[in-house]
Amino acid sequence: MGAEVVIEGLTKSFGRQNIWRDVSLTLPPGEVSALLGPSGTGKSVFLKSMIGLLKPERGRCVVNGVDIVTCSERKLYETRKLFGVLFQDGALFGSMTLFDNVAFPLREHTKKSETEIRRIVLEKLDLTGLAGAEKKLPGEISGGMRKRAGLARALVLDPEIILVDEPDSGLDPVRTTYISQLFIDVNAQIDATFLIVTHNINLARTVPDNLGMLFRKELVMFGPREVLLTSEEPVVKQFLGGRMDGPIGMSEEKDSAQIAAERAMFEAGHHAGGVEDVTGIPAQMQPTPGVPTRQGAIRRKDRVMKILHTLPPAAQEGIIASLTPEEQRRYGVTPRRSVVTVGRHTTSPAEDTAILPARGELG
Ligand SMILES: Nc1ncnc2c1ncn2[C@@H]1O[C@H](COP(=O)(O)OP(=O)(O)OP(=O)(O)O)[C@@H](O)[C@H]1O
Numbered sequence: 001m002g003a004e005v006v007i008e009g010l011t012k013s014f015g016r017q018n019i020w021r022d023v024s025l026t027l028p029p030g031e032v033s034a035l036l037g038p039s040g041t042g043k044s045v046f047l048k049s050m051i052g053l054l055k056p057e058r059g060r061c062v063v064n065g066v067d068i069v070t071c072s073e074r075k076l077y078e079t080r081k082l083f084g085v086l087f088q089d090g091a092l093f094g095s096m097t098l099f100d101n102v103a104f105p106l107r108e109h110t111k112k113s114e115t116e117i118r119r120i121v122l123e124k125l126d127l128t129g130l131a132g133a134e135k136k137l138p139g140e141i142s143g144g145m146r147k148r149a150g151l152a153r154a155l156v157l158d159p160e161i162i163l164v165d166e167p168d169s170g171l172d173p174v175r176t177t178y179i180s181q182l183f184i185d186v187n188a189q190i191d192a193t194f195l196i197v198t199h200n201i202n203l204a205r206t207v208p209d210n211l212g213m214l215f216r217k218e219l220v221m222f223g224p225r226e227v228l229l230t231s232e233e234p235v236v237k238q239f240l241g242g243r244m245d246g247p248i249g250m251s252e253e254k255d256s257a258q259i260a261a262e263r264a265m266f267e268a269g270h271h272a273g274g275v276e277d278v279t280g281i282p283a284q285m286q287p288t289p290g291v292p293t294r295q296g297a298i299r300r301k302d303r304v305m306k307i308l309h310t311l312p313p314a315a316q317e318g319i320i321a322s323l324t325p326e327e328q329r330r331y332g333v334t335p336r337r338s339v340v341t342v343g344r345h346t347t348s349p350a351e352d353t354a355i356l357p358a359r360g361e362l363g
Pocket residue numbers: 014019037038039040041042043044045046166199
């Protein structure tokens with residue numbers, strides 16, 4: 001099972017420029033989490049802080065009892081081996097073949113024989129759909145393949161935590177979905193804890209178990225996906241709809257006068273862009289048939305049902321609607337009213353938000 005990552009009160013500035021402050025969240029072991037946020041809100045800085053490449057001035061990031069922020073260089077070196085990182089561009093060495101790129105961490109950090117290295121590299125290339133491409137140079141393959149090669153390299157040291165920085169950058173929507181499917185399949189196969197930072201709405205809505213959002217230098221929220229996907233928070237709604245109408249502006253945020261002026265314009269009929277009718281909780285991506293069940297998803301169900309009573313009503317309803325009738329019986333919950341199911345999408349109308357906990361333990 002992947003490692004839990006506990007982040008408490010993390011604050012990062014460059015000189016006098018504060019990037020974000022007091023960020024606290026826990027990545028549950030083996031679950032897939034995603035962190036959203038408009039461009040420039042410090043998502044990449046957050047990932048780099050988690051692996052000790054940047055030093056936050058306050059707070060903790062604890063993995064297996066080691067605080068990355070304050071530990072010694074030696075401990076940091078050891079703990080970093082628990083992480084596999086997929087950088088935005090794959091961060092491959094341009095002059096090395098895919099084989100050598102993927103073999104690099106094994107040659108750097110282990111004493112494995114070349115035969116053993118070959119076995120591991122070919123296995124990871126196969127896992128990421130790159131079998132047969134080992135002799136290619138990064139410049140000879142597509143952006144999607146480069147990302148998959150970056151993922152293969154991130155996997156060779158058997159990481160417990162995988163950090164992914166904007167997997168969709170430079171990819172079309174279809175390739176983005178394929179790489180998302182690969183994350184889900186890899187998660188099912190190795191049960192590692194994932195954190196994906198992204199501003200891709202489709203990915204955010206369908207891939208992770210947990211969702212958070214950075215805005216105005218703070219973590220707006222972090223929790224089960226259903227919480228953010230049903231949130232009435234203006235910044236969250238605006239972001240998920242990809243619209244101009246709301247607090248996020250051209251270069252991050254707007255003041256109240258600008259919000260009011262634009263609101264008048266949209267009310268007068270100007271299209272705010274984005275998609276108005278994408279609401280509710282779409283079905284989550286599942287492992288490809290034949291790939292094992294995600295253990296993280298099973299644990300998550302139990303974990304979320306224990307905290308169900310602490311979540312907003314719309315999120316509760318969405319979670320209950322995602323359970324099978326047998327699971328609803330097992331957890332002792334019943335939807336108050338029937339939920340509307342549209343194709344593979346389950347939506348819960350606002351008036352259907354309350355639940356009936358059938359047993360006392362939920363509330
Ligand atoms: N090493 C650094 N020194 C100084 N400022 C930095 C450094 N790294 C990042 N920043 C600043 O931190 C802010 C957040 O950058 P970051 O790249 O983390 O944002 P992001 O949310 O990942 O953006 P995007 O979605 O566009 O990739 C930016 O203003 C950037 O200029």
